[in-house]
Amino acid sequence: MGFAHPGPQGPQRLPLTRVDPHTTDPVSTMPFDFAQVLIFMLVAIGFVLVALTLSRLVAPRVLNADKGEIYECGERPIGDAWFNFNPRFYIIALVFVVFDVEVALTFPIAVVFKAWKEQGAGLIALAELLVFLVILAAGLAYVWKKRDLEWIKTVTGGPWAAANQSQKGPARRAAWEPR
Amino acid sequence: MSISLPALEPLLPGLLLVGVAILLLMYEVFAGQADRTYAAHLAVVGLGLSMFLSLKAVGTPRALLFGTDLANAPLIVDDFARVASALVAAAGLVAALLSPSYAKNAGHDHGEYYGLILFAVVGMMIMSMAGDLMTFFLGLETMSIAVYALTGLRAHDPRSTEAALKYFLMGAFATGFLLFGIALVYGATASVSLATLATFKAGSPLLTLGIALILIGFAFKVAAVPFHMWAPDVYEGAPTPVTGFMAVGVKAAAFIALLRLVHSGLGVSAQTDSTWIPILSALAVLTILVGNVLALVQQNVKRMLAYSSVSHAGYLLIGVVAAARGEASAGSAIIFYLTSYTFMTLGAFGVLTFLERKEGGPESERYGAFAGIGFRHPALGMAMSLFMVALAGMPPTGGFFGKLYLFTAAIRAEETWLALVGIAGSLISVYYYLRVIVAFYMREVPEPGPTPTATRSAQLTLGVALAAFFVLQLGLFPAPLLALTKSAMLSLGL
Numbered sequence: 056m057g058f059a060h061p062g063p064q065g066p067q068r069l070p071l072t073r074v075d076p077h078t079t080d081p082v083s084t085m086p087f088d089f090a091q092v093l094i095f096m097l098v099a100i101g102f103v104l105v106a107l108t109l110s111r112l113v114a115p116r117v118l119n120a121d122k123g124e125i126y127e128c129g130e131r132p133i134g135d136a137w138f139n140f141n142p143r144f145y146i147i148a149l150v151f152v153v154f155d156v157e158v159a160l161t162f163p164i165a166v167v168f169k170a171w172k173e174q175g176a177g178l179i180a181l182a183e184l185l186v187f188l189v190i191l192a193a194g195l196a197y198v199w200k201k202r203d204l205e206w207i208k209t210v211t212g213g214p215w216a217a218a219n220q221s222q223k224g225p226a227r228r229a230a231w232e233p234r
Numbered sequence: 235m236s237i238s239l240p241a242l243e244p245l246l247p248g249l250l251l252v253g254v255a256i257l258l259l260m261y262e263v264f265a266g267q268a269d270r271t272y273a274a275h276l277a278v279v280g281l282g283l284s285m286f287l288s289l290k291a292v293g294t295p296r297a298l299l300f301g302t303d304l305a306n307a308p309l310i311v312d313d314f315a316r317v318a319s320a321l322v323a324a325a326g327l328v329a330a331l332l333s334p335s336y337a338k339n340a341g342h343d344h345g346e347y348y349g350l351i352l353f354a355v356v357g358m359m360i361m362s363m364a365g366d367l368m369t370f371f372l373g374l375e376t377m378s379i380a381v382y383a384l385t386g387l388r389a390h391d392p393r394s395t396e397a398a399l400k401y402f403l404m405g406a407f408a409t410g411f412l413l414f415g416i417a418l419v420y421g422a423t424a425s426v427s428l429a430t431l432a433t434f435k436a437g438s439p440l441l442t443l444g445i446a447l448i449l450i451g452f453a454f455k456v457a458a459v460p461f462h463m464w465a466p467d468v469y470e471g472a473p474t475p476v477t478g479f480m481a482v483g484v485k486a487a488a489f490i491a492l493l494r495l496v497h498s499g500l501g502v503s504a505q506t507d508s509t510w511i512p513i514l515s516a517l518a519v520l521t522i523l524v525g526n527v528l529a530l531v532q533q534n535v536k537r538m539l540a541y542s543s544v545s546h547a548g549y550l551l552i553g554v555v556a557a558a559r560g561e562a563s564a565g566s567a568i569i570f571y572l573t574s575y576t577f578m579t580l581g582a583f584g585v586l587t588f589l590e591r592k593e594g595g596p597e598s599e600r601y602g603a604f605a606g607i608g609f610r611h612p613a614l615g616m617a618m619s620l621f622m623v624a625l626a627g628m629p630p631t632g633g634f635f636g637k638l639y640l641f642t643a644a645i646r647a648e649e650t651w652l653a654l655v656g657i658a659g660s661l662i663s664v665y666y667y668l669r670v671i672v673a674f675y676m677r678e679v680p681e682p683g684p685t686p687t688a689t690r691s692a693q694l695t696l697g698v699a700l701a702a703f704f705v706l707q708l709g710l711f712p713a714p715l716l717a718l719t720k721s722a723m724l725s726l727g728l
Binding site: 190193196197200201 | 256259260263264
């Protein structure tokens with residue numbers, strides 16, 4: 056992949072010895088490399104099978120109502136999990152992804168930036184990074200201005216507002232909100 | 235090699251679109267107006283400019299970005315990529331013209347709509363430039379995510395929501411296949427570059443499996459049988475202009491990328507003896523037959539067009555088989571076909587957009603709902619007849635020359651039987667395409683007649699007129715486009 060700024064000694068490559076495809080065939084040795092993976096998988100499956108069978112044979116079984124409940128990290132579940140979740144959760148998660156991507160791509164640059172600067176590519180790299188950050192910031196500005204960072208958002212316009220009006224009642228509530 | 239700003243110049247058509255899209259998004263939230271026609275205009279101007287820049291650069295030498303040779307450059311801007319970029323920009327342009335009045339009518343008049351179209355077009359451009367499989371994947375996802383969102387825009391319509399969810403889930407599944415295929419190819423060749431892939435001989439099971447999985451991903455995106463199940467529901471549920479955009483843009487981008495994979499990646503000569511040709515041929519035959527037969531029995535015109543687009547993917551796959559056989563003219567035939575298909579399909583969906591009724595619903599899309607339209611709206615009736623005749627592949631339209639070049643290439647590649655299957659499929663298709671014309675002109679007009687003019691607008695008229703113009707232009711004067719497609723294929727080394 057060419058999308059690499061040069062390291063101190065030319066383009067950085069993975070320490071991977073490239074084999075000329077015409078002289079030696081790396082492909083023929085491939086199944087043996089994967090045999091290790093296969094054995095590992097077999098051992099993993101076998102381990103689970105043995106553990107489950109063993110516990111079924113020797114473990115005591117006491118069934119009661121509490122054990123039949125859904126496990127909610129130790130909390131007592133309040134009602135069914137099959138209801139409409141508020142899409143706000145996903146929006147917040149998506150906004151989080153914006154910053155996730157930001158860190159994931161900025162951090163590697165921070166590591167090699169000094170080397171680039173010594174090569175004289177510092178300014179252009181900085182400019183590129185800034186363009187990247189501006190694009191991400193545009194995404195953040197977008198959700199902010201759309202008021203999707205607020206937990207309670209009143210919808211004014213669009214089909215949902217029309218749906219609310221046509222109901223002739225209080226605005227619809229999300230299922231998880233207390234009634 | 236460090237990246238300087240002038241080196242980015244070949245990417246200008248795409249960067250311009252990204253800029254316009256971000257501008258649209260920012261304008262939408264900070265200074266939004268209730269009427270988003272301005273957004274459509276801005277998008278159309280951006281797409282037109284981008285198309286112009288792409289076409290203007292045709293003939294200039296190949297540019298490699300972020301790399302020094304074919305084996306390590308992730309983006310290759312050659313004439314092939316430029317012609318393809320112009321094509322997808324044209325598809326986006328016509329789709330944007332079809333949209334404003336429809337969006338207002340259907341209650342999804344958001345400025346973001348045009349931003350999403352622009353982002354999808356940028357993704358398609360990246361797909362056409364991709365020099366390695368990861369860049370291709372990046373472009374594919376950029377395009378797909380935008381199209382998923384576009385599909386579900388009519389959020390208050392269960393059909394649209396179903397379409398978006400179905401498309402997203404199936405698309406994510408296909409992406410899984412594609413990525414796993416790329417991983418296996420990397421495992422077999424220690425590289426994701428198409429040029430490096432071409433140096434490997436066929437026969438390694440890992441490589442075969444990897445390419446097979448990648449082909450499944452492609453087959454899903456172009457809705458080839460047996461990976462077409464999502465197409466009718468998604469095409470029916472998506473907003474009509476978006477359906478047109480999906481049917482042409484996504485298909486064009488996928489075929490363009492497939493063509494580059496076949497020419498630069500599979501190494502035409504090295505892999506001809508491999509298993510690809512029978513598999514691709516089987517896909518083509520199945521797609522043509524199943525697509526055409528299922529289109530025959532549809533009662534909903536949008537669904538009929540969905541199956542018809544499936545069968546067109548089949549014709550195009552014949553071209554891919556011919557290209558894999560080393561037939562030099564197959565590639566330019568595919569690009570020519572894609573271009574004429576773009577205009578006739580967008581035109582047909584444009585007419586459907588015109589006829590969309592305020593209340594909408596599947597009833598308004600049945601053949602019967604179009605009774606007598608040819609007399610009530612003579613110009614519209616003429617345009618729809620033109621698009622249907624073009625889709626059926628009759629002269630004097632671009633559809634005729636598209637099929638002619640495609641099937642000629644297949645015969646030259648000694649795949650005569652495939653060309654025969656294609657011709658048989660086209661014959662079947664005449665029935666259901668003419669059925670639309672029959673509904674338009676030869677059915678009694680119910681009283682009181684339908685009043686399907688809720689979405690009339692100058693932009694829509696312009697979009698349909700542009701599509702009709704190009705369908706005719708390609709049918710009467712195919713030479714300029716043919717010259718363009720030839721220089722595109724030359725830049726791939728053919």
